[in-house]
Amino acid sequence: MADLLGVERSTVVRWENAETDPQPWHRTRIASALGVTLEQLDDMLVDVSVAAHRGQAMGDDTRSPASGATRPELLDSLRAFLTTYLPTHLPEPSLTLLDVRRAVGRVHSRYQRASYTSAARLLPDVLGQATNLTSNAAGMHRSSAFRLLAAAYIAASKLAAKVGDADTALLTADRASTAARIAEDQALTAVAAYQVACGLMRLPGRAAEAEHVVRSSIERLAASGSPVGPDLLSARGALLLLAAVMAAGRGSAKEASQLLQEAEGLAAMLGADRNRLWTGFGPTNVVIHAVSAAVRAGNAGQALEIGTLLDTSRLPAVLVGRRAQVHVDLAAAALMSSGDRSVSVLHLLEAERVAAEMVHANVQARTLLLELLAKERRVGTPGLRALAERAGLLA
Structure with a gap:
């Protein structure tokens, strides 16, 4: 042409x-x-x-998925739990606060390592344990129990958003928000609001509401006057990064840059790449979101340039999925910049090498694979069809 x-x-x-x-x-x-x-x-x-x-x-991971891009079957057990409002039995009450805390941490770890199938398998029991703990806790332990319930629902919302189930992502995020408010935990409430926004972003026509949730949460944290510890810094930083991606997606490059700079300042205050409240927030995560923002703004060249300078080895070891996500974004940027399918596939193959389920289950990667397959003409792209087969996109 x-x-x-x-x-x-x-x-x-x-x-x-x-x-x-x-x-x-x-x-x-x-x-x-x-x-x-x-x-x-x-x-x-x-x-x-x-x-x-x-x-x-x-914004991030939120283009309307192509038919077949989602893996809703991963969440069958979770959805069954969510719709059982009067369970016939609850987990044994002998589980202690420490037991449930470890179980919640295990689910978050599986998610952050991009072990989505394993996380999905654990979630119903962990949510049941956390729910049961809130029913039996009293006094000072009650707030701790509701914090764990909020954290468990945040993990569920993250997983649902990652595989492309917007309704489940929003429902679990809302439950997380309720539990965090009962616990009167400001930082967890902010992280739950982040997940509410992610759920809204994936629903048609709800982008403005999602942005309102993020903006109002940032403003509340700024105006609270609470002592600024690492949890609040991380929660506010994560919200700023999401706001930057949103601004970039609607074409406000200057606003996105300002939000990234503000997040960079908070990351500097934090001092290093951390993983408080499972946000992964820190200096490297700011750069990762700069790549995402450039992709959402359609500025593929800038995304690829930032990508060449990015060193993900500084991230906490558990953030395997975050490392792989960079390659998914760079795959999108490569296809956008020159239409070069081979470079895009190479990035997806690297994402698969780092964390296979980041490509096999992540709705963004699966949508990109379908787009690459649709662009194939007479000459196939080396590695593409085999990768699509491993992701279950080809019979």
Whole structure:
């Protein structure tokens, strides 16, 4: 197409991504090359623009998944637990606060290592244990029990969002928020709000509500006057990073940059890459989100440039999924920048090497795989079909 029109290939890519519109003097030649009328071409350009802006507005991992991109069966046991409001039995009350704390930590660890199947298998029992603990706890232990319940539901919401189940992500995030408020834990409440926003972002037409949740949570933390410990720093930093990705997705590059800078300042106060409240917040995570923000803004070149400078070895060892996520974002950037499927597949293969389920179960990676498969013509991309088969996308 670029050769036919006498323009740069990148120009056509920007038209396809709805970053720019063809000038009037190009439209007649485009219509002729595609064998359509000018009216049909206008309709096509409108459809591309709507689809692209819908994807950008949703932010990280939140483009509407293509058919077959989600793995909802992973959450069958979790959904069964969530719909059992009057369980026939509860876990044995002999479990102590320490037992449940360890169980909740184990689920978060499995999630952060991108062991999604294992985390999904553990979650119903852990949620049941935490629920039972709140029923039996009294006095000072009651707040601790509700903190653990909030943390367990946060893990459930993260997993649901990762595999593309927006409804379950929102439901579990809301339950996490309720438990955190009962515990009167400001930092956990903020982390739960983060997850509420992630659930809303994945639902059609709810991006503005998601951004309102994030912004209001940031403002409440800033105005609270509470002593700023590492948990509150991490919670506020995580919210700022999500806000930056949202701003980038709706085309506000300057605002996204300001939010990233503010988060960078908090990361400097924290002093190192930490994992307080399982946020993974720290200096490296700020750079990772700078890559994500550039991808959501459609600035693939900037994303790839930042990616070359990123050193994920500084992250806490448990954040395996976070390391793999970088390659998923860079795969999207590579495809966006030049349409080079081979480079995109190489990044996905690296993500799979680091954490296989980051590609096999993550809705963002699976959607990207389907997009790559759809772009194949006569010549296959080395490694693509085998990777898609391992992800269960090809029979």
